[in-house]
Amino acid sequence: MSGLAGKKVLISGAGRGLGEAIAEHLASLGAVVAVCDLNEESAQVVAARIIEAGGNAVAYGGDLGSRQVFHDVMAAFARAYGPVDVLINNASYLVYEPIEKVTEETLDRMIASGLKAVFWGVQAFLEHRDPAAPVGHIINYSSPVAYRGRPNTGAYTAIKGAVAALTNVLAGELGPRGIRVNAIAPGSVPTPATAGFVSAEDYERRAKNIPLRRNGRPDDVSKAVAFLLSDEAEFINGAMLAIDGGIIAAG
């Protein structure tokens, strides 16, 4: 995969789950990775592991649903390593529950982590990238649920649908500045987030229905992200790449 060596990549929510896997993979390809998470300790553990493996990483803690915090974190990364090349808006707070159970507190927290943080991240990225750089990248996250109307996923689905729509807008708005904005929709990947809502038996059942007959793995997602960031994908902008074994396509 060409084009990632030395690239400065900020990943939100990289203290665990898919963000953690992406941070490790991109660092192994030579990127300088900012591992950012609400849970500062987990971000530090991930960054330390990357450094121990010979990679380049730095950890930042903070609530990226806050505009000020996201701007401060991006500024600190750019001050330490130079203009930022890639923003990966991975952070999310997942709750599945029936519509009548959704509280204002839960909805506010989900929107802050999953949607507002995308706006703040993009603003901060635009401020701290090199405007003369020929290419920059933003990766956003949608989800198969946004395309399928699954019961009990109202808040999460609304956010992931909004992020997909925003990705289209940003691809048009920022493409002329050399920034490729793409979304991914990982499907059925067991992570700490899903552990509270999807049992091992549920995952087994799911695997039987997914066209490729297995659940996803974090490395399915990190390899696809590396591709989108590579020179091989240089004309891909505004895509919504399903990394789901065919869930969205087949229903």
Ligand SMILES: NC(=O)c1ccc[n+]([C@@H]2O[C@H](COP(=O)([O-])OP(=O)(O)OC[C@H]3O[C@@H](n4cnc5c(N)ncnc54)[C@H](O)[C@@H]3O)[C@@H](O)[C@H]2O)c1
């Ligand atoms: N796992 C799946 O099957 C799946 C499917 C579709 C989409 N996704 C998307 O992939 C992304 C990663 O999912 P995951 O399963 O690894 O989740 P996860 O909950 O395991 O990891 C998310 C990380 O984000 C951090 N975070 C949450 N709110 C934050 C905030 N305000 N500021 C900073 N950090 C914050 C959490 O502390 C956590 O470490 C999410 O956007 C999720 O919606 C996952």
